[in-house]
Each structure stands twice: as C-alpha cells, then as structure tokens.
Amino acid sequence: MQNPDRTTVREGAFGNATGLVCRACGAQQELGPHYACLECFGPLEVAYDFGTVTREQIEAGPKSIWRYQPLLPVPTDIAAFPNTDPGFTRLVKADNLARELGLKTLWVKDDSGNPTHSFKDRVVAVALSAARELGMTVLACPSTGNLANAVAAAAARAGIKSVVFIPENLERPKILTTAVYGGTLVAVRGNYDDVNKLASEIAGEEEGWAFVNVNVRPYYAEGSKTLAYETAEQLGWRLPEQVVIPVASGSQLTKVDKGFTELGRLGLVEPTPYKIFGAQATGCSPVAQAFREGHDVVRPVKPDTIAKSLAIGNPADGPYVLDTCRRTGGAVEDVSDDEVRDGIQLLARTEGIFAETAGGVTIATLKKLLASGQLDPDAETVVFNTGDGLKTLDAIADRVGPAATIDPTYTAFTAADLV
Amino acid sequence: MQNPDRTTVREGAFGNATGLVCRACGAQQELGPHYACLECFGPLEVAYDFGTVTREQIEAGPKSIWRYQPLLPVPTDIAAFPNTDPGFTRLVKADNLARELGLKTLWVKDDSGNPTHSFKDRVVAVALSAARELGMTVLACPSTGNLANAVAAAAARAGIKSVVFIPENLERPKILTTAVYGGTLVAVRGNYDDVNKLASEIAGEEEGWAFVNVNVRPYYAEGSKTLAYETAEQLGWRLPEQVVIPVASGSQLTKVDKGFTELGRLGLVEPTPYKIFGAQATGCSPVAQAFREGHDVVRPVKPDTIAKSLAIGNPADGPYVLDTCRRTGGAVEDVSDDEVRDGIQLLARTEGIFAETAGGVTIATLKKLLASGQLDPDAETVVFNTGDGLKTLDAIADRVGPAATIDPTYTAFTAADLV
Numbered sequence: 001m002q003n004p005d006r007t008t009v010r011e012g013a014f015g016n017a018t019g020l021v022c023r024a025c026g027a028q029q030e031l032g033p034h035y036a037c038l039e040c041f042g043p044l045e046v047a048y049d050f051g052t053v054t055r056e057q058i059e060a061g062p063k064s065i066w067r068y069q070p071l072l073p074v075p076t077d078i079a080a081f082p083n084t085d086p087g088f089t090r091l092v093k094a095d096n097l098a099r100e101l102g103l104k105t106l107w108v109k110d111d112s113g114n115p116t117h118s119f120k121d122r123v124v125a126v127a128l129s130a131a132r133e134l135g136m137t138v139l140a141c142p143s144t145g146n147l148a149n150a151v152a153a154a155a156a157r158a159g160i161k162s163v164v165f166i167p168e169n170l171e172r173p174k175i176l177t178t179a180v181y182g183g184t185l186v187a188v189r190g191n192y193d194d195v196n197k198l199a200s201e202i203a204g205e206e207e208g209w210a211f212v213n214v215n216v217r218p219y220y221a222e223g224s225k226t227l228a229y230e231t232a233e234q235l236g237w238r239l240p241e242q243v244v245i246p247v248a249s250g251s252q253l254t255k256v257d258k259g260f261t262e263l264g265r266l267g268l269v270e271p272t273p274y275k276i277f278g279a280q281a282t283g284c285s286p287v288a289q290a291f292r293e294g295h296d297v298v299r300p301v302k303p304d305t306i307a308k309s310l311a312i313g314n315p316a317d318g319p320y321v322l323d324t325c326r327r328t329g330g331a332v333e334d335v336s337d338d339e340v341r342d343g344i345q346l347l348a349r350t351e352g353i354f355a356e357t358a359g360g361v362t363i364a365t366l367k368k369l370l371a372s373g374q375l376d377p378d379a380e381t382v383v384f385n386t387g388d389g390l391k392t393l394d395a396i397a398d399r400v401g402p403a404a405t406i407d408p409t410y411t412a413f414t415a416a417d418l419v
Numbered sequence: 420m421q422n423p424d425r426t427t428v429r430e431g432a433f434g435n436a437t438g439l440v441c442r443a444c445g446a447q448q449e450l451g452p453h454y455a456c457l458e459c460f461g462p463l464e465v466a467y468d469f470g471t472v473t474r475e476q477i478e479a480g481p482k483s484i485w486r487y488q489p490l491l492p493v494p495t496d497i498a499a500f501p502n503t504d505p506g507f508t509r510l511v512k513a514d515n516l517a518r519e520l521g522l523k524t525l526w527v528k529d530d531s532g533n534p535t536h537s538f539k540d541r542v543v544a545v546a547l548s549a550a551r552e553l554g555m556t557v558l559a560c561p562s563t564g565n566l567a568n569a570v571a572a573a574a575a576r577a578g579i580k581s582v583v584f585i586p587e588n589l590e591r592p593k594i595l596t597t598a599v600y601g602g603t604l605v606a607v608r609g610n611y612d613d614v615n616k617l618a619s620e621i622a623g624e625e626e627g628w629a630f631v632n633v634n635v636r637p638y639y640a641e642g643s644k645t646l647a648y649e650t651a652e653q654l655g656w657r658l659p660e661q662v663v664i665p666v667a668s669g670s671q672l673t674k675v676d677k678g679f680t681e682l683g684r685l686g687l688v689e690p691t692p693y694k695i696f697g698a699q700a701t702g703c704s705p706v707a708q709a710f711r712e713g714h715d716v717v718r719p720v721k722p723d724t725i726a727k728s729l730a731i732g733n734p735a736d737g738p739y740v741l742d743t744c745r746r747t748g749g750a751v752e753d754v755s756d757d758e759v760r761d762g763i764q765l766l767a768r769t770e771g772i773f774a775e776t777a778g779g780v781t782i783a784t785l786k787k788l789l790a791s792g793q794l795d796p797d798a799e800t801v802v803f804n805t806g807d808g809l810k811t812l813d814a815i816a817d818r819v820g821p822a823a824t825i826d827p828t829y830t831a832f833t834a835a836d837l838v
Contacts, residue, residue: 063482063507084771085509088482090534095501096578113532115509115771117809138838157771159515163838168824176812179819182768184837187821194827201829349601352503352534352576390536390809393595400598402606405587408613410620418603419557419582 010075013133016051017073020044020218023320031073033134033210035217043316044218046073053266055237058229063088065122065226071262072226073219074129082157083128084150086121087226089113091234091382096350097363101370105380107240109231110353116153116177117388118146118309118356119252123223124154124212130219131160131210138163138209142199144192145174145309146356146387151212152181163209165195177391192311224252228259231382232269239264239272241379244366246358246386247278247287247332248310250317256384257324277375278321278332279365281305281357285334287318292332296322306337306395307357309387331374335364341395343367347385354389362386429494432552435470436492439463439637442739450492452553452629454636462735463637465492472685474656477648482507484541484645490681491645492638493548501576502547503569505540506645508532510653510801515769516782520789524799526659528650529772535596536807537728537775538671539569542642543631547573549638550629557582557628561618563611564593564728565806570631571600582628584614596810611730643671647678650801651688658683658691660798663785665777665805666697666706666751667729669736675803676743696794697740697751698784700724700776704753706737711751715741725756725814726776728806750793754783760814762786766804773808781805 009031020029024042035044053070061067065087066079079085090110098106114121124139124147131139139155140163141147148164155162162183166175167190179185188195203211210216232239239260245253257276264271280288283305286298298318303311315321325332335343340357343364348354355363362383369375389396406412428450439448443461454463472489480486484506485498498504509529517525533540543558543566550558558574559582560566567583574581581602585594586609598604607614622630629635651658658679664672676695683690699707702724705717717737722730734740744751754762759776762783767773774782781802788794808815825831 082512082514085511090504092504093501096576110534113534115529115532116773117536153767153771153773155771156768157515161838166821172816173812175820176815177773177809179821180764180767180773180808180815181771182764182819185821186832186835186837187824188827189824190827198827198829198832202832205829345599345601348572348599349575352572352574352600354535354572354596354599388809389599390596390807393592396595396599397591400601401594402585402598402604405606405608408607408609408617410617410624413605413617413621416605418605419580 008135009133012075014073014130015075016048016070017046018049019047021047033136033215035215046218046222050266053268055268058233065125065223068226068229071229072126073222074126075133078129081129081132082159083125084115084121084154084157086114086125088230091231092351092353094351097347100346100350101367102377103370103381104378107382108347108351108353109227109382109384111227111384111386112353112355112388116146116149117391118150119224119227119386120146120150121154122226123220124150126223127210127212127216127220128154128158130216134210136208136210137161140164140199140209140211141213142192142195144170145391147213148174148178152178152183155183156181165199167192167195221251221255224255225259225262227252227384228256229263232260232263237269239269239274240382242275242277242375242381244277244279244362244369244381244383246310246362246384247280247321248312248315250287250315250321253278254317254320254324257328274328275330276324276328277330277365277369278325279362280332280334281307281310281340281361282334282336284311284313286313287315287321288332288334290318291322291325298322307340307361309356309358310361331369333365333368333374335361335368339364339368341399344389344396345399348389353385355385356387356389356392357395358387359385360395427554428552431494433492434494435467435489436465437468438466440466452555452634454634465637465641469685472687474687477652484544484642487645487648490648491545492641493545494552497548500548500551501578502544503534503540503573503576505533505544507649510650511770511772513770516766519769520786521796522789522800523797526801527766527770527772528646528801528803530646530803530805531772531774531807535565535568535572536810537565537569538643538646538805539565540573541645542639543569543573545642546629546631546635546639547577549635553629555627555629556580559583559618559628559630560632561611561614563589564810566632567593567597571597571602574602575600584618586611586614640670640674643674644678644681646671646803647675648682651679651682656688658688658693659801661694661696661794661800663696663698663781663788663800663802665729665781665803666699666740667731667734669706669734669740672697673736673739673743676747693747694749695743695747696749696784696788697744698781699751699753700726700729700759700780701753701755703730703732705732706734706740707751707753709737710741710744717741726759726780728775728777729780750788752784752787752793754780754787758783758787760818763808763815764818767808772804774804775806775808775811776814777806778804779814
C-alpha cells in the first residue's frame with residue numbers, strides 16, 4: 001500500500017480549504033488523511049478561506065455539485081476527473097402535499113435522481129477527490145445499502161479499486177446493486193457494528209485505503225453542504241424558513257446548516273433566519289429522545305426500524321444535531337414504522353415521488369411537526385428526500401396492489417366499476 | 420366521461436404544432452385525440468411550423484425537457500403545470516468503456532436519472548400535456564413495467580386519475596412500483612397482448628381516457644425527440660457521428676432521427692451526417708431479422724428474452740426503423756440474453772452505470788457492431804441507456820456477489836488476500 005505523504009499533495013488539491021479544525025476543542029491540523037483531533041480526539045472538519053465567490057461564477061459551472069467547487073475541499077479542475085457527477089437534483093414544488101397537510105409553501109428536494117439514487121453520491125464524490133489527491137489507492141466503506149452502492153459505482157467510474165464490507169445476512173437486492181459494479185465485496189460474519197469495527201481497524205492498518213466514512217470523513221461530510229447550496233440556488237438564491245432533514249449519523253443535518261450559514265456570510269443569499277428540524281424513526285431515535293429530554297448528549301440505542309438507512313444507534317453527530325436544532329429554533333421528532341409507510345405512500349400519491357424509508361420518515365415527521373404546532377404552516381418549508389423507494393420495496397409490499405383482477409374484456413372492465 | 424371537443428382547445432395548446440400528418444400517405448388531419456389516418460389508417464405524427472428557434476432561447480429554459488418547448492406539441496406555459504419535469508439527464512463521457520472496446524470517443528446518455536428512472540417519463544409528460552389540453556380526464560396505459568411507473572407517477576403529480584392495466588402474472592416489484600402512486604391498477608387475466616387489446620377497446624369506448632401509447636400516441640412519441648436535442652446540446656450543439664438505440668416499438672429510434680434532422684434544419688447544429696444503429700435482443704429481434712434479410716416489412720415474433728422492456732413482437736415502427744437505419748448507413752443488430760447480461764456488467768464495471776436489461780442490449784450491440792466492423796471505432800459514438808438496473812435485478816442475480824465471507828477480524832481479512 002502507498003503511504004500518503006502530505007509533502008506530495010499538489011498545490012490546490014483541496015481548493016479553498018486551509019486546514020482541519022477540531023469541532024470539539026478548535027485545535028487546528030494540516031489537511032491530510034486525518035479525522036480525529038490530536039489534542040482531544042474530537043471530530044475534525046474542513047476550514048476554508050473562501051475569498052470572493054459570486055452567483056455568476058457558480059451559475060456558469062457544471063450542472064452537478066462541482067458548480068460549488070469554490071465551497072468544497074476539491075481542486076478547481078475537479079470536473080475533469082471521472083466521477084459520477086452527482087447533484088443538481090430536482091427541487092419539486094409540492095403543492096398537492098402542501099394542500100393536504102395545510103402548509104402554505106412546500107418543496108421536496110429529491111435526491112433519488114442522483115446516479116445511484118441517494119444523497120450518498122454527493123459525499124462519496126468529495127471523498128473520492130480527497131482520496132485521489134492524497135495518493136490513496138483503494139476506496140472503501142462499511143455499509144448496509146446506499147453508501148455501498150455509491151462507493152462501488154464511483155470507484156468503477158474513477159477506475160480505482162473499491163472494497164465494500166457488508167454484514168453477511170444483507171438482503172440479496174442490496175448485495176446485487178453493489179456487486180454489479182465489479183469491485184470487491186466482502187461479506188462479514190457479524191452485524192453492522194462488527195463490520196464497522198473491522199473497517200476502522202483496517203483503516204488504521206492500511207494507509208492507502210480511503211474508508212470514505214472513516215479516515216476521509218471530514219472531506220466526505222462536506223459533500224452534504226451541496227444540498228443546502230442547491231436548495232438556496234433553486235429557490236432563486238434564497239434561504240427557506242424551515243427544513244426537515246432525516247437524521248442517521250446527523251452529519252447531513254449539521255452540514256446543511258453549515259451550507260446555509262456560508263451562503264449568508266459570502267453574500268450569496270440574504271442571511272435570513274431558518275429553523276432546522278431533524279427526523280428519526282422511533283425504532284432508532286436517540287437524538288429525538290435527547291431533544292425531548294433536554295439533554296446535550298445522546299444515549300446509544302439498539303436500532304429496530306424499517307428505516308435501515310437511518311438505523312445508527314450511536315450517531316456521531318448527535319450532539320451537534322441537538323445544538324443546531326435548538327439554536328435555530330427547530331426540533332427533533334420521531335415517527336413509528338407505520339407512520340413511515342404512510343409517509344412513503346402520501347408523498348407518492350400526492351407528488352409522484354417514490355421515496356425510500358428515510359424519505360417516509362421525513363414526510364411523516366413533517367406531518368407530525370405540523371400537527372403539534374412545532375412547524376409553522378405559513379413558513380416556506382423544504383423537506384429532503386434522500387433516497388429511492390426502489391431500494392426499500394418491502395416497506396410497502398403488504399400495503400399496495402391491484403384494485404381488481406378482471407377478464408380481458410370490455411364487459412368485465414365496465415362491470416368492475418373501477419373509476 | 421367528458422367528450423373532448425376540438426372547439427374547446429385553447430389557442431396555443433400544442434405550441435408550434437400545426438396538425439397531424441399520416442406517415443404512410445401524407446394526408447393531414449387537425450390536432451386532436453387522433454392516432455390513425457382517416458384515409459389509410461396509417462400512423463399519424465405531429466407536424467410543426469417552428470419559425471425561429473435559437474440556442475439562447477433553449478439555454479434560458481428550465482433544466483428539463485421543457486427547455487425544448489418550441490420543438491414539442493406543448494403550450495408555452497407547460498412548465499407551470501405540475502408534471503414530473505423529466506429530462507436533461509447526464510451525458511457521460513465513457514472513456515473506460517471506450518478504451519475497453521477500442522473506441523475513440525464514446526458517450527452514454529443515461530436516462531436512469533429520470534424521475535421514475537426510465538425514458539418513459541419523457542414521453543408520458545408530453546402525452547399528459549396533450550391529454551390535459553384535449554380535456555381528457557384519465558391517464559391510462561397497458562404496460563408491463565417502465566411505462567406503468569411513469570404514467571402512475573405523472574398522474575399523481577398532476578392530480579388526475581390514472582388507470583394502469585397489467586398482466587395478472589406481473590412480477591411483484593413491478594406491481595409495487597406502480598401501485599405505490601395510488602392510481603387504479605388493474606390486473607388482467609391474460610398476457611400482454613390481451614392487455615393491449617383490452618386497452619385499445621377501452622380507448623375506443625371511453626372518450627375522456629388518454630391511453631398514452633394508444634390514442635394520444637402521436638404526442639407521446641414526440642417526447643423521445645428530446646433525447647436527440649439533449650444529446651446535441653450537451654455535446655456543445657453538435658451531432659454525434661454514430662448512435663446506438665434500443666428498439667422496442669421502434670418509435671424512439673425514429674424520433675431521435677427526427678430530432679437530429681430538426682436541429683439541423685433550424686440551424687441549431689451543423690447538419691453533419693450521422694448513422695443510426697438499432698439494438699434488439701435475439702429473443703425478440705424481428706427488426707434485426709428484417710434488416711439482415713433486406714426486407715421492408717417486419718414479420719411478428721413471439722418474444723422470449725430477459726429484456727422485457729424491449730419485448731414487442733410486432734413493433735409498430737419497425738418499417739420506419741429499417742428505413743432510418745438504411746438511409747443513414749446504420750444497421751440493426753441483435754444479441755443473446757447472455758450478451759445482454761455481459762453488457763449490463765460491462766457498463767457497470769467500467770462507468771459505474773447500472774442499466775436495466777434494455778441498456779445491456781444496447782451495450783452488447785455496440786460491442787458486436789464494433790467487432791463486425793459495422794461501427795467505425797474512430798467516429799464519435801453515443802449510446803442510450805434508457806432504464807435502470809434496479810428494476811431488472813433478476814438479470815444479474817446469478818452472476819455477481821461477495822468475493823468472500825470472512826470473520827470480523829483483521830487477521831481474517833488479511834488471510835483472505837482480497838486486494
């Protein structure tokens with residue numbers, strides 16, 4: 001394995017990024033394959049010196065996340081490297097759903113249009129760039145679904161090796177949608193926690209390996225900011241008043257907040273106030289629990305929910321989610337698996353968008369927050385659909401089907417009185 | 420049911436379209452819910468008086484097929500009506516695949532990024548507009564897959580009724596991905612031919628019903644032209660030299676030709692020569708057979724292939740495909756189901772794009788045409804991936820999987836010697 005050496009990193013490898021900073025103690029570190037603070041072992045995030053960034057500059061860029069290159073830890077020539085070019089997905093004005101829920105203005109940011117149909121393509125694309133610039137030669141991850149798809153596809157397109165670790169008992173469709181890209185898929189005897197632990201161990205031993213969500217995580221996580229940038233740009237360079245975001249590790253929610261804040265500071269939007277709401281499934285709702293109980297820390301839980309892509313019992317960014325939601329005047333709420341199924345059907349029926357279970361969590365939470373008065377029905381609201389219903393068909397399998405089965409004749413059709 | 424009356428159609432309901440013209444005898448008809456020539460029963464297509472259309476006008480439009488509104492039979496305010504806003508999907512430079520096949524320049528137009536992950540969203544969106552402008556109140560279709568998804572989703576979003584007819588024995592995932600949108604799904608005791616026949620019968624009896632691929636087919640089919648427009652625009656307003664397109668009814672292939680021709684006539688691109696190649700699965704290859712045998716007509720076959728979305732044994736546009744491919748110097752070729760599976764894996768492994776079986780047909784045909792010398796390896800080539808591998812997982816189920824199953828320890832990992 002190649003040992004990544006900071007001295008070989010080329011000028012501008014990370015764009016306007018200037019270093020890594022500890023989110024816990026504020027200590028600084030050089031850009032490199034680091035993810036824990038040398039002082040306090042806290043999580044690192046990317047710091048920047050943006051200079052001037054204009055709307056015109058962004059609007060002239062490619063129709064992908066790379067239009068925001070000046071705001072990401074990637075080089076100015078990023079679009080020249082083969083990657084899946086994710087992003088710039090639809091922002092759908094959801095008038096039917098708004099009407100049904102009694103909301104004035106609602107938008108759905110629909111990330112199921114990404115290359116492997118989840119928001120993970122965004123974060124993996126940024127992690128891939130960091131891995132390449134750091135001279136790393138293998139793109140890897142532990143995963144049970146969307147991330148596995150995104151890593152395997154991105155590595156195939158980039159022409160580098162991928163190694164994806166999954167629990168042995170993973171559902172066959174999820175295995176197929178990763179294995180088809182031809183990387184190395186490794187089944188591990190154990191549950192997701194075992195797989196995760198093994199991944200961290202390998203990351204520590206094999207220095208040429210970029211585990212996207214482990215040792216290049218600070219770069220990876222920045223990819224989620226593009227959800228905020230795109231939402232604001234697609235609204236006509238404006239911030240929404242309320243957003244509802246699913247919470248797994250919590251990284252996405254905190255990065256959307258970071259993205260909105262950056263846009264305001266750079267003068268790309270008016271820095272108008274916004275409230276951020278987190279959505280969890282009751283079967284894995286440690287952050288919602290902590291929010292309700294007024295705690296600053298999150299007590300780990302053992303997940304038991306159909307929303308597998310949100311089933312992280314010990315969310316790394318949990319405390320930051322609590323801080324963000326409290327600071328902006330939002331909340332964290334959770335919904336039952338039946339409400340999740342209702343949420344999937346509600347969005348599909350009203351807007352023609354078929355979300356995975358995580359999207360069902362978000363829609364159901366939106367509904368619950370409105371009913372409880374925590375969301376203002378008159379404030380412009382954006383919800384994030386981060387994945388695709390095609391990947392979680394089981395959730396609705398017992399709920400929908402043909403209205404009738406008829407003989408192939410017009411008489412049989414009219415007799416059935418279907419419309 | 421409401422009887423659509425031409426006198427109530429508003430001014431500009433069909434944009435620059437001026438009438439319907441018979442593709443067989445050239446007879447003209449007024450715009451309306453017509454699909455067969457009154458003179459000879461031949462198929463109708465839309466005729467236009469485009470006037471002046473500029474690149475700037477198109478580039479200023481929305482990032483969907485509606486940027487080409489002046490070239491489609493839709494009103495100028497089309498973007499204001501709720502629909503799934505399909506199109507403007509990725510054109511991916513496929514250097515890895517090109518290298519592997521010995522091609523100089525290859526692009527993949529990847530329509531799996533559409534709202535319901537196939538090109539059918541394009542044609543359904545145009546059919547929906549026609550149905551609405553004609554005062555029709557039900558969006559319907561007979562289908563076994565992609566079209567069913569697209570119709571159900573588009574109708575949900577538009578807030579109108581949908582009725583989708585499927586064969587009773589359709590695979591459960593395809594039922595779920597249609598039924599979730601909440602329209603009326605009708606299972607029919609019989610095969611796809613029985614369903615199709617019933618649909619035509621209902622279309623003849625129920626005048627307020629828009630069967631997208633039956634009685635509003637002339638409008639529906641025009642949606643496929645946007646594949647040509649987007650390809651040319653994304654190439655920097657240039658036509659490719661060779662394109663490979665899957666053939667089911669054959670409509671898409673002929674409309675891509677129509678689209679390229681229109682762009683040239685309007686001065687939006689240089690009218691440089693191009694060759695169009697058709698791709699079929701051997702188990703349903705009536706057009707490829709006719710091409711090889713030098714016939715002008717297509718003899719129907721009974722389909723038997725894993726490429727279900729191309730399994731039309733009696734393709735309506737078969738003769739026009741033969742004419743288009745011969746006229747442009749192209750060809751129609753077919754590939755075995757095993758080659759289709761190889762094609763899916765080849766595209767996934769080299770470019771990170773997971774295509775449905777129809778895409779596998781196209782990639783495998785590309786390879787075969789190169790090997791036989793029918794395609795020029797030095798000419799710029801575009802292939803169309805029209806659907807998503809997530810919908811046809813069975814095709815690869817026996818071919819891909821984990822490289823190994825290991826215990827969750829670093830020792831077990833290194834012992835497995837995986838990378």
